[in-house]
Amino acid sequence: MSTIKSLPSADNPEEALATVVSLRRMAEQLEREAVKEAISQGWSWSQVAEALGVTKQAAHKRHAALIKKTNK
Amino acid sequence: MFKRIRLRLRDMKTINKLISGADEQAGICGEEEPGAEHFILSALNLPDGSAKRVLERLGADPSKFREAIKEQYNEPLRSVGINPDIIETHPEPIESKKVFHNSKPSGQHLIKSLYDLKQKDKDRPLLSAHVLSAVTKMDHGVAIRAFKILGINQGQLTRAVNEELDLI
Numbered sequence: 392m393s394t395i396k397s398l399p400s401a402d403n404p405e406e407a408l409a410t411v412v413s414l415r416r417m418a419e420q421l422e423r424e425a426v427k428e429a430i431s432q433g434w435s436w437s438q439v440a441e442a443l444g445v446t447k448q449a450a451h452k453r454h455a456a457l458i459k460k461t462n463k
Numbered sequence: 464m465f466k467r468i469r470l471r472l473r474d475m476k477t478i479n480k481l482i483s484g485a486d487e488q489a490g491i492c493g494e495e496e497p498g499a500e501h502f503i504l505s506a507l508n509l510p511d512g513s514a515k516r517v518l519e520r521l522g523a524d525p526s527k528f529r530e531a532i533k534e535q536y537n538e539p540l541r542s543v544g545i546n547p548d549i550i551e552t553h554p555e556p557i558e559s560k561k562v563f564h565n566s567k568p569s570g571q572h573l574i575k576s577l578y579d580l581k582q583k584d585k586d587r588p589l590l591s592a593h594v595l596s597a598v599t600k601m602d603h604g605v606a607i608r609a610f611k612i613l614g615i616n617q618g619q620l621t622r623a624v625n626e627e628l629d630l631i
Contacts, residue, residue, distance in 0.1 A: 398543055409608060410539035417540065420493065457495075457557060 426454045467585070474581065474589040481505050481594065485570065490557040492532070499569035499598060499606040500532050506594035513627050514591030520623045523613045535608035569604050576600045587631060596624045 399406040422443070429439050440450040484505030485497035492501065506514040507525050515525040537547040566574065576597035581589060598606055599621045610620060 399539075405603070406539070406542070408603070409535070410543060412605065413536045413539040414543075416536060417545075423493075 423454065423457065426450070427458050430454075430458055470585075470588055477509065477511075477589045480509060481591075482574075484508055485566070493557055495557060496565050496567045497570045498567040499573045499601065499604060500609055502570055502573050502594055503598060503606055503609075504529060504532075506591035509591040511588075511590050511592075513631065514595050517592050517595050517620070517623045517627045518613075518615075520626065521613075521615050521619055523615060527613065528609060531609040531612040532605060534612045535605060538612070569601070569606065572601065573597045584628075587628070590628070590631065592624050592627045592631075595620060596628070599624060 399410050401407050426439055426443075429442070430436075436451050436455075437447050439454075440447040443450055445453075481502065482505075485501040488501040488504040489495070489497035494501070497505075503514070507518075507528060518525045518528070540547045573594070574597075577589075577593060580593055580596055584593070598610075599617050601607055602617075607617070610616070
């Protein structure tokens with residue numbers, strides 16, 4: 392299992408911001424896959440939204456179209 | 464007069480190919496909107512071949528640019544102790560049927576720079592090397608970091624783009 396050893400110092404913004412971009416992208420990919428899996432397991436959009444800490448509308452807007460496309 | 468009109472029509476076709484190619488590349492990478500890096504991948508596929516020749520001038524293999532994009536995401540993860548090979552998710556390609564094109568801010572910035580460049584360079588057709596020229600106006604971001612992975616800095620890229628465009 393991967394563990395974060397340390398984060399780059401904010402004193403080096405070039406490195407720190409590149410790390411932020413990579414972590415954010417990784418989180419977005421994981422979110423997309425997890426939401427797709429949750430919906431296929433029968434979760435409601437309300438449950439997905441609650442787990443993500445966003446509104447149902449926000450969760451639906453962000454993921455519904457992509458999930459419909461990949462489920463076709 | 465007619466030459467200008469022909470050039471303009473040709474440029475419009477090139478822009479259409481560039482944008483649809485960038486959308487396609489973003490989809491392949493599992494991203495909803497193209498950034499500057501996807502416009503570069505699209506430019507490397509344009510038939511005039513000038514963007515490819517710019518990278519070859521610098522001793523880089525154009526087909527490695529996609530790998531360089533991936534590596535610039537992976538390198539920072541390794542630096543914080545995350546092994547990207549273990550935890551990397553494999554994004555599914557996204558098929559977009561959007562009627563209106565939208566880009567990430569870096570993609571919008573690139574298109575704006577491309578437009579400004581063409582305003583100054585009206586006598587030449589829009590070429591894939593112009594896309595790389597627009598990238599040289601950027602200081603940071605995924606595209607710049609990917610070039611660094613290939614061992615190319617902005618100064619080298621600017622010189623190689625100018626040498627290529629001077630031949631045309």
